[in-house]
Amino acid sequence: MTVAELAYEQIKTLPETQAREVLDFIGYLKEKSERAQWEDLMAAQAGSLASVWDNPEDEVWNDL
Numbered sequence: 356m357t358v359a360e361l362a363y364e365q366i367k368t369l370p371e372t373q374a375r376e377v378l379d380f381i382g383y384l385k386e387k388s389e390r391a392q393w394e395d396l397m398a399a400q401a402g403s404l405a406s407v408w409d410n411p412e413d414e415v416w417n418d419l
Contacts, residue, residue: 366374
């Protein structure tokens with residue numbers, strides 16, 4: 356049996372309100388993972404774009 360199948364079997368035995376809490380927690384875990392991926396992507400881009408954003412020609416934008 357897969358982990359998903361084991362989890363499903365356990366969730367089926369819970370009252371509706373607790374099953375919804377489990378579902379909410381699953382959504383939280385998925386969102387947390389997706390957010391971490393975006394943060395990794397933004398960090399990777401920051402290094403390559405530093406020369407574009409930090410240059411004397413655009414000093415006027417630093418105050419915005």
